[in-house]
Amino acid sequence: MPSLDSLLNLLLTTFDLWLDSLRFIGLSLRPECTLAAENLFLRKQLALYLERKVKPRRAQNATRLTLVLLSRWFAWRNALTIVKPVTLIRWHRKGFQLWWKGKSKPRGRPRVPIQLQKLIADLANQNLTWGEELCVAKSRFL
Secondary structure, eight states, rough: HHHHHHHHHHHHHHHHHHHHHHHHHHHHHOOHHHHHHHHHHHHHHHHHHHHHHSOOOOOOOOHHHHHHHHHTTTTTTTTSSOOOHHHHHHHHHHHHHHHHHTTTSSSSSSOOOOOHHHHHHHHHHHHHTSSSSSHHHHHHOO
């Protein structure tokens, strides 16, 4: 019965078109930045596939960072295809650890302890012929 198969095929195609139009309306109601982030997220994944033709190549750190940052703009779990969601969360945690490690490092030269400052001032006062003048030594270290 070719007519029954063709009728069923026509109904399924119509139903798919109806669902696609509903999705399109839903996407058009979303904020523009969300849609742009999801589009870029999918393009990044597609680029990994196109490079190897069969299975995606291993993501570089720049790609990982981009995917993690874009994932903050939309619901990314349905759009993720190259890795498991746990992997993307692990990338996010690793990036946060690296950021915090750099943020918590002490910056600049460490402070000179007060006892050492007093010792330098005493040495400068006792030995007026060494280095700077007395008034400069007092103002700098006391």
